[in-house]
Amino acid sequence: MSIKTIGRHLGLPVFHVLMILVLSLFIVSFIVLAAGVSPFTAFSLLYQGSLGSVSHLGHVMKSFFPMTLCAMGLVYTYRISLWNIGIEGQVIVGALSAMVLFRLFPEPQVPSLFFSLGIVSAFLGGMGWAMITGFLKSTCGVNEIFAGLGMNFVSQGLALWLIFGPWKRPGIASMSGTDPIADVYCLIESGPLSISGFELILVFILFIFTWILIRKSIVGLKLHASGSNPFASRLLGLQPTLSIHLALAVCGGFAGLAGLFQVSGVYHRLIPSISSNYGYLAILVVLLSGFDIRIVPIISFFFSCLLVGSIQLPMMLQIDSSLSGVVQGIVVMVYLVYMGIARHLNSRIRKPVYE
Amino acid sequence: MIRLENIHKDYGSVKANDGVNLSVRPGSIHALLGENGAGKTTLMKILSGFIAKTSGRIFVCGNEVDISSPVKALKAGIGMMYQEPMDFPQMTVLDNLMAGRPSGFFISRKKALHDLDRFSSDLGFSFNPASNPASLTLGERQQLEMIRLLSLGVKVLILDEPTTGITDLQKDVLFFSLRRLAKLGHSIILVSHKMDDVTSLCDEATVMRQGKVSGHFSRPFSSQDLLQCMFPSGGDVDIADDYQPGDPFYFLDQVTASSSRVVLKPISLNFRQGEIVGLAGLEGSGQELLLRVAAGVSHIHTGAIRIGDTPLTARSMKAYQSSGVFFVPGSRMEEGLISGLTLSDHVALCRSGHTLFTRKRAVESQTSRFIENFFIKASPHSLVDSLSGGNQQKFLLSLLPDTPRILFLENPTRGLDHDATAAIWNILKTRVRHSGSAVVFSSSELDEILQVAHRVLVFSNGELMMDRLCHDLDPHDIGQAVSGIKQTKY
Ligand SMILES: Nc1ncnc2c1ncn2[C@@H]1O[C@H](COP(=O)(O)OP(=O)(O)OP(=O)(O)O)[C@@H](O)[C@H]1O
Numbered sequence: 001m002s003i004k005t006i007g008r009h010l011g012l013p014v015f016h017v018l019m020i021l022v023l024s025l026f027i028v029s030f031i032v033l034a035a036g037v038s039p040f041t042a043f044s045l046l047y048q049g050s051l052g053s054v055s056h057l058g059h060v061m062k063s064f065f066p067m068t069l070c071a072m073g074l075v076y077t078y079r080i081s082l083w084n085i086g087i088e089g090q091v092i093v094g095a096l097s098a099m100v101l102f103r104l105f106p107e108p109q110v111p112s113l114f115f116s117l118g119i120v121s122a123f124l125g126g127m128g129w130a131m132i133t134g135f136l137k138s139t140c141g142v143n144e145i146f147a148g149l150g151m152n153f154v155s156q157g158l159a160l161w162l163i164f165g166p167w168k169r170p171g172i173a174s175m176s177g178t179d180p181i182a183d184v185y186c187l188i189e190s191g192p193l194s195i196s197g198f199e200l201i202l203v204f205i206l207f208i209f210t211w212i213l214i215r216k217s218i219v220g221l222k223l224h225a226s227g228s229n230p231f232a233s234r235l236l237g238l239q240p241t242l243s244i245h246l247a248l249a250v251c252g253g254f255a256g257l258a259g260l261f262q263v264s265g266v267y268h269r270l271i272p273s274i275s276s277n278y279g280y281l282a283i284l285v286v287l288l289s290g291f292d293i294r295i296v297p298i299i300s301f302f303f304s305c306l307l308v309g310s311i312q313l314p315m316m317l318q319i320d321s322s323l324s325g326v327v328q329g330i331v332v333m334v335y336l337v338y339m340g341i342a343r344h345l346n347s348r349i350r351k352p353v354y355e
Numbered sequence: 356m357i358r359l360e361n362i363h364k365d366y367g368s369v370k371a372n373d374g375v376n377l378s379v380r381p382g383s384i385h386a387l388l389g390e391n392g393a394g395k396t397t398l399m400k401i402l403s404g405f406i407a408k409t410s411g412r413i414f415v416c417g418n419e420v421d422i423s424s425p426v427k428a429l430k431a432g433i434g435m436m437y438q439e440p441m442d443f444p445q446m447t448v449l450d451n452l453m454a455g456r457p458s459g460f461f462i463s464r465k466k467a468l469h470d471l472d473r474f475s476s477d478l479g480f481s482f483n484p485a486s487n488p489a490s491l492t493l494g495e496r497q498q499l500e501m502i503r504l505l506s507l508g509v510k511v512l513i514l515d516e517p518t519t520g521i522t523d524l525q526k527d528v529l530f531f532s533l534r535r536l537a538k539l540g541h542s543i544i545l546v547s548h549k550m551d552d553v554t555s556l557c558d559e560a561t562v563m564r565q566g567k568v569s570g571h572f573s574r575p576f577s578s579q580d581l582l583q584c585m586f587p588s589g590g591d592v593d594i595a596d597d598y599q600p601g602d603p604f605y606f607l608d609q610v611t612a613s614s615s616r617v618v619l620k621p622i623s624l625n626f627r628q629g630e631i632v633g634l635a636g637l638e639g640s641g642q643e644l645l646l647r648v649a650a651g652v653s654h655i656h657t658g659a660i661r662i663g664d665t666p667l668t669a670r671s672m673k674a675y676q677s678s679g680v681f682f683v684p685g686s687r688m689e690e691g692l693i694s695g696l697t698l699s700d701h702v703a704l705c706r707s708g709h710t711l712f713t714r715k716r717a718v719e720s721q722t723s724r725f726i727e728n729f730f731i732k733a734s735p736h737s738l739v740d741s742l743s744g745g746n747q748q749k750f751l752l753s754l755l756p757d758t759p760r761i762l763f764l765e766n767p768t769r770g771l772d773h774d775a776t777a778a779i780w781n782i783l784k785t786r787v788r789h790s791g792s793a794v795v796f797s798s799s800e801l802d803e804i805l806q807v808a809h810r811v812l813v814f815s816n817g818e819l820m821m822d823r824l825c826h827d828l829d830p831h832d833i834g835q836a837v838s839g840i841k842q843t844k845y
């Protein structure tokens with residue numbers, strides 16, 4: 001693929017993304033102004049808090065990896081027209097499954113082997129949790145949004161119960177979580193950014209894998225067909241129900257790995273908010289990326305910057321750090337309006353369909 | 356009453372309408388004819404405001420009007436009826452009638468009821484206002500749609516292929532009502548592929564070809580003239596025939612099933628190799644259900660289905676397909692094709708099997724082959740949505756595998772023009788002859804069944820009334836069977 005074709009492939013979406021970001025920042029400026037702070041100061045603080053220094057960038061990457069994993073998983077489910085709201089719970093259960101293994105073998109003889117088992121356990125945990133939703137949908141006809149929402153509550157409850165019950169720290173049970181896991185289960189951070197090479201490589205591999213599967217192989221087409229017209233797909237020889245299970249399984253697996261990242265890479269224990277809402281954020285990320293795997297990392301990186309950059313806003317400016325949430329919300333709203341208008345214009349000037 | 360002047364519609368480089376002039380007189384029934392993809396639907400959608408023209412002018416009663424939306428078209432007194440009526444199946448007949456009113460917040464139940472009564476008795480329809488459209492037949496839903504449009508003050512009624520898929524009886528009712536409307540001074544524009552309908556009903560006929568008007572006829576005209584004008588080069592494609600049925604190989608044993616419309620009484624049947632079987636009956640009499648049940652698309656309650664010695668009862672659709680059993684639904688966009696995908700995408704999906712990657716070139720050349728063999732007007736990269744109705748139907752049939760064992764087809768030639776119908780049957784017959792497969796199809800037209808089928812099954816109220824070979828058939832018997840009088844085997 002030449003530079004030119006890459007440019008042509010990426011050209012249009014990137015232009016749209018930039019337009020959306022500029023428009024949103026414009027609107028956010030007004031809100032910040034209304035709060036009595038110069039937007040310029042606010043934005044420069046946001047910038048410094050995220051991209052301003054190497055160590056901040058390292059923090060950005062730490063939230064970038066799990067968020068991107070979740071968003072890539074959602075590309076599969078969106079492709080088949082499923083709203084996998086349950087991804088939040090799948091992250092939590094992934095984290096729980098890894099914890100189970102880590103706690104069962106606190107002093108492993110062969111650390112690398114047991115850590116690998118932890119990876120598998122997290123993947124399977126998230127996958128199994130997602131497949132319950134798939135099962136409820138395909139056999140009982142429960143809408144995946146409601147099923148997912150319910151499963152999220154259950155998984156959150158499960159995490160809290162473990163933290164305050166069986167896994168509570170000797171003597172005290174607190175919101176600060178369980179006992180730390182053994183050092184061998186914590187990811188090693190290295191390089192100037194002090195990020196985990198393991199996370200970097202895994203996310204990169206899964207990104208390429210997903211890209212090829214969704215865009216280059218027939219799988220993407222099959223998922224799309226199964227999602228948009230199950231009956232016709234069956235007549236064409238596809239198996240839409242199987243596709244639903246597969247898409248959910250992969251998405252749940254990816255989410256489970258994100259849970260592992262949170263346990264082994266960030267908190268080194270189980271805490272009540274172990275998922276950091278990355279599942280929900282990832283839903284916004286894929287939405288913004290137009291379900292295009294190529295755009296996902298860009299949006300995900302931007303969201304991570306906002307998230308990390310806004311942490312210090314309360315101290316410096318007396319504005320609440322929920323500003324990042326406001327920005328994210330506005331970006332999504334602008335996106336929806338913008339795409340609505342774009343689609344409307346597009347339908348007026350139809351591209352030639354064939355010659 | 357209506358005059359269209361120099362209408363153009365371009366889709367990129369495709370000229371769907373290329374300078375069309377047409378005038379329709381008040382009180383006349385005007386036929387619009389032409390091969391598949393000629394641009395008939397496009398022209399009618401422009402006239403009724405569903406799509407915007409590229410250029411051209413429209414006059415109503417001598418005044419130029421701007422028709423840029425369906426609401427504006429209705430204001431100008433123009434209304435279009437689709438082949439698939441656009442009603443809301445969840446609501447009652449009366450609610451449907453009231454829902455479509457473009458203005459006014461308060462809906463008058465009384466007025467709607469009054470309209471329903473008046474138009475029904477005028478046009479010879481009968482409705483229960485509280486019934487649900489889902490329980491109506493296609494023909495009845497059409498009538499409902501017609502009343503809705505008329506109650507909105509429509510003076511020019513456009514019907515796009517209204518007679519495909521409705522029974523002869525309902526066709527008579529429809530034609531009676533159209534004649535009646537014309538007498539009352541309405542103008543009717545009828546898009547159709549059926550010459551007999553046109554010659555018996557219409558006062559004038561305009562033939563389109565490749566986006567242009569290629570001929571105009573006023574009463575009296577004959578089907579021969581019209582066909583000559585529509586297909587100047589094509590002679591009559593005759594349908595080759597030689598019936599040499601093989602052994603029975605597909606068995607239904609005491610099968611029962613039910614749908615929302617009809618309950619299928621226990622039925623035992625077999626199909627032979629090399630046989631073409633036509634299913635007839637009033638709409639909703641069970642022939643559609645039997646087709647779906649036999650193809651493994653709908654579930655059976657009791658009984659057994661097998662092909663050769665392989666049992667298929669309660670197996671998945673995939674299992675049926677691997678045994679060589681294929682089904683083509685009648686509603687092509689809803690059940691057959693996937694909106695938003697191109698022709699080559701469909702071919703890729705069909706042919707992929709278990710491989711992960713498909714060779715783009717191979718898929719494209721295969722698609723081109725289908726396009727050529729089935730005379731589809733499109734390119735491999737066209738979205739299926741952009742094809743004309745008839746071309747969608749041809750494409751759907753082209754996706755069938757070359758050597759199936761048995762095909763179940765719902766109204767396979769629905770919306771196809773005269774030549775395409777003959778060509779498709781020729782292809783199917785050749786396959787039947789060469790690979791010894793069987794074709795079982797339903798058709799709302801008895802003529803088509805009598806012309807191509809070797810054997811006819813007639814259904815009435817969920818029961819098989821007649822099962823006979825075509826060559827020793829008395830049409831009178833079919834009529835009897837359709838109306839529910841059981842015919843014995845010879
Ligand atoms: N949205 C679209 N985009 C591109 N081409 C289109 C679109 N809609 C229609 N066309 C093309 O315009 C031409 C005319 O189509 P139209 O539907 O008017 O044909 P028709 O006369 O109604 O045919 P049929 O008898 O098969 O219904 C066809 O070649 C079709 O492919």
Ligand SMILES: [Mg+2]
Pocket residue numbers: 395396397743744745
């Ligand atoms: Mg048409």
